[in-house]
Amino acid sequence: MRNRKVARIFATDWFRNLIINKMRRDIFQAIADPTRRSILALIALQAMTPNAIAENFNTTRQAVSKHLKILTECELVKQEQQGREIYYSLEIEKMKEIDVWINQFRKIWEIQFNQLDKVLSTLKK
Known part of the structure; x- marks a missing residue:
């Protein structure tokens, strides 16, 4: 037992x-x-x-x-x-996993920054 x-x-x-x-x-x-x-x-x-x-x-x-x-x-x-x-x-290959995950957000940030640029340029005019 x-x-x-x-x-x-x-x-x-x-x-x-x-x-x-x-x-x-x-x-x-x-x-x-x-x-x-x-x-x-x-x-x-x-x-x-x-x-x-x-x-x-x-x-x-x-x-x-x-x-x-x-x-x-x-x-x-x-x-x-x-x-x-x-x-x-x-270990470079494993670091690429982080980059792939972050890349999805990078695309979103770029779109938002482009929209902000457009708004700022119209405000300047």
Whole structure:
């Protein structure tokens, strides 16, 4: 009986962690955090180690590692082992998903700005 309870607790925790990890894999939730956006901007220029990334922030190495873990889960960054070091770099293909989503709004903004230009030009006349 005790083994069943332990197994159930373990399975429940495993399932809960699985759901939480799946929820974290949303790229928009990942880029909502300003620190993660800054990390993305840093590694867009060149691949960096976690220590090199952490030097650019007023935070601990562990906090940067947590941000990198979320970005990796979301597949916005990729890891590459070079000797004893792990280098993080930007995953361009995943960033294109963000661009596609934003592009639909860009079209709406352009239409609205064009309409505003027309109104302003008629007001000037």
